[in-house]
Amino acid sequence: MSTQTDEETFRPFFVNNPLPMWFFDEQTLRFLEVNEAAVKHYGYSRDEFLQMRITDIRPESERDRLHEHFESRDKARQYSRGWKHLRKDGSLIEVEITALIVPYAGREARLIIARDTTEVWWARQERERLFEQERMARSKAEAAEQRQRFRAEAGVLLGSSMDYETTLTNVARLAVPHIADWCAVSILEEDGTLNNLAVMHTDPEKMAWAAELQERYPSDPDAARGSYHVLRTGQPELYPYISDELLKATAQNAEQLALLREVGMRSAITVPMIAHGEALGVLTFISTKQDFAYGQDDLLMAQDLAASAALAVENARLYREAQQANELLEQRVAERTGQLRAANNELETFAYSVSHDLRAPLRGIDGFSQALLEEYTGRLDETGQHYIGRIRAGVQRMSDLIDDLLQLSRLTRHELQLRSVNLSAMAEAIIDELRREQPEREVRFVCAPEVVVQGDPHLLRVMLQNLLDNAWKFTGTREQAHIEFGVREEEDGERVYFVRDNGVGFDMAYGDKLFGAFQRLHGVKDFPGTGIGLATVQRVVYRHGGRIWADAAVDKGASFMFTLSEGDPDE
């Protein structure tokens, strides 16, 4: 292969190449030939190039590398990159080099093709910068996400229980290690001291050690920074970078300083727990990570969390107070119930005594009056016998009063026993009895069939007895007496029972007195009675969860209406 031919073939490729190219002498390192692109790119003229060595287009810093490169170079064709070349105007460019060992003009020479990669380099630089930026943004986002997750989980914890001591300890535990390496929760006690409710550390061993540190060097309540200061001022403290100077300023002595240094605090946040303007405690986050600093975002999160924690504490305390008040109330209710029960028992005893003791003298009066009548009739004139008759009538009346009063009190004490009660059958039986007692009376009784209710048979019997007795009594002056027992259904489905008569009735102006004990609307002479009957009726109706009312007019008869609870009567 002829060199000459080669050179001629090769020459246009060299001269017109858009990449800078040159030949240099292997020995002298002088430029032997350069192409147009090289002249253009480097700023030197061809003549200037031919006066220069290749070392002249290198910055000082590259020369050693160049020499090494030559020492170790492979005689074969080479490709290398990352070289820095110096242009005439002094600017640096980065190039990648393709080298080819070829003889030139009879000399041992090398052909160089230089590709300026400066832009690529810058692009790479830019890319790296962007990468770095992206990495930082991502770690920031991750931190933010962690903060948010922590904040959310802590929020759930805070709302989960009224036991705020446990809750806050759990919050502190949650903060470690993602948010802090240390997390401390201190609560302001009533005596004005801060009580460390929880101290959590990434390293469980250090927790005891931290507690000891706290015990040996309790925070100074008057310090110009730290927990008490935060508590006092309500202002949070953020220490992005904890310098040794800060530690020196904080430490009370050399030993504490040594301990503080050992802790290795890098960054810290202390925020007050404020609820409704009142500082209840202090929350502290400490990081021991290298190259880590708490920022405004962390501070904001801590403040927000502290506010929630403060509300949780306040809520829990209010809840406890309410609970205590409740317990007190319950206790009082129990006391009152006991008192009521005692009063009730007393009443019962009283009723029992009334039944025995009040009646005893009556028995005497009656018995001896009768003995007088029986044994001394001959010695008593008519007036004397009349007086004794009056005595016995008075005794009878008092006896009736006692009986009715006792029944009334017994109704209250009587325990309700609910079953199906056929009021119709009951009413018929009562009327039959009355008919037997006074067969001479003409009474027409109309009774609705099969009126069945749920209730206490004994009480309902007492009620019906009283209502029908009244109807019977107050129709006494009627030639044709008319009494009716029935039921009607109201629009809302409520059943209203009634006892109606065509007797003397009464003036509704006194209707409100009707159901009071000892209230009478008629003279005893016309219509005997104790005035307790309707009070008794009302009590029975009330105990069955019902209502009772009356409708009447003088001489136009009377109607008594009542309801009974269908469901769950009485207390």
Add this chain to the structure above:
Amino acid sequence: MSKKAILLVEDNPDDEELTLRSLKQSNILNDVVVVHDGVEALDYLYGSGSYANRDTTVTPAIILLDLKLPRLNGIEVLQRIRAEPATKLTPVVVLTSSSEEEDVVASYTMGANSYVRKPVKFPQFAAAVKQLGLYWLLLNQAT
């Protein structure tokens, strides 16, 4: 022939007198022993206290027992009467001034044979002793 005694346990003097009058009017010729409280009743029945010398093998034909008594009440006396073999089968008629449900229930639970509301009137009393099958034992029917 001498009849067994009737034991009347009654603390109210009026009731005592009226009951005795009623029994007398009823032609009952049995002796009526009256004691005035529960302790005295037990003394009589089991020969203690002021009745230490009584022959306790002779038991009353019937015991009329008031419930409301000083010291030991009627229910307690009845319990004792039913617990003692000697008086286990002696008829007891409880006298009371009330018809308080619990009194009636307690009396029958404790083994009372009958229940009479005071004052004891002849027809009522007669019905009670009839029910107990003691009618002919106690009453001297007027011929």
